Amino acid sequence: MVVTFLAGIVLVIFLRTVRRDLTRHEELDKEAQAQMNEELSGWKLILGDVFRVPTNPSLLCVMVGDGVQIIGMAVVTILFAALGFMSQASRGTLITGMLFFYMILGFAAGYVAVRMWTTIFNGNKKGWISVSWKVACFFPGISFLILTTLNFLLWGSHSTGAIPFSLFVILILLWFCISVPLTLVGGYYGAKAPHFEYPVRTNQIPR
Incomplete structure (x- = not known):
């Protein structure tokens, strides 16, 4: 129960961080996003490819x-x-x-x-x-x-x-x-x- 509780706290913090980053990313216009692509790293690089239709x-x-x-x-x-x-x-x-x-x-x-x-x-x-x-x-x-x-x-x-x-x-x-x-x-x-x-x-x- 303690491990589950701690994992839940970490998950909530992680989801809030990702949601805040997503909201800020969606608010950028295309020009600003193009300029920012060079500075992106990590999961933001594959943001637009995660939900692509798979081969099977x-x-x-x-x-x-x-x-x-x-x-x-x-x-x-x-x-x-x-x-x-x-x-x-x-x-x-x-x-x-x-x-x-x-x-x-x-x-x-x-x-x-x-x-x-x-x-x-x-x-x-x-x-x-x-x-x-x-x-x-x-x-x-x-x-x-x-x-x-x-x-x-x-x-x-x-x-x-x-x-x-x-x-x-x-x-x-x-x-x-x-x-x-x-x-x-x-x-x-x-x-x-x-x-x-x-x-x-x-x-x-x-x-």
């Missing part, structure tokens, strides 16, 4: 959406474990809680990814369904592929630690019956929400 915008949106889902799952799981709702003494409780929160937070992943997609294309909602499907299948697909490969190796060595086939069916049903629909619903609301407005203009010529 769908991959960026998918990674951000899945990142929000994974970080949210970790934070909520740690919070519930710290409050005593999930005991480490009970075997499998943490894994079950992580899976449950990951599936529920599919809504947040779809919402963030699609809203970022509409922001990149300045409010154009075309393609949000494709982005939602990619968010729903990218990280779980990679995890499921790794899990299947390792489990086949365990089955081949006749290990007792192998996951039974019935559990595989249950995981697939949870994935496609809960996580994917929630991600699509989140993407729908993300498409309905207004896109973010960039705080600075993007330069015509990349630096």
Whole structure:
């Protein structure tokens, strides 16, 4: 809690400094800005290139959406474990809680990814369904592929630690019956929400 409090204080000071610099920078006219370009340094040099459209915008949106889902799952799981709702003494409780929160937070992943997609294309909602499907299948697909490969190796060595086939069916049903629909619903609301407005203009010529 102390570290979080101190980090929050530093973040507030940093945001106030950057916001003040941005306001002062926007107030300059073009001639003064051109004269000042030689004196600029640090983050001010790339001020007009930060929000340029990336070469692969769908991959960026998918990674951000899945990142929000994974970080949210970790934070909520740690919070519930710290409050005593999930005991480490009970075997499998943490894994079950992580899976449950990951599936529920599919809504947040779809919402963030699609809203970022509409922001990149300045409010154009075309393609949000494709982005939602990619968010729903990218990280779980990679995890499921790794899990299947390792489990086949365990089955081949006749290990007792192998996951039974019935559990595989249950995981697939949870994935496609809960996580994917929630991600699509989140993407729908993300498409309905207004896109973010960039705080600075993007330069015509990349630096």
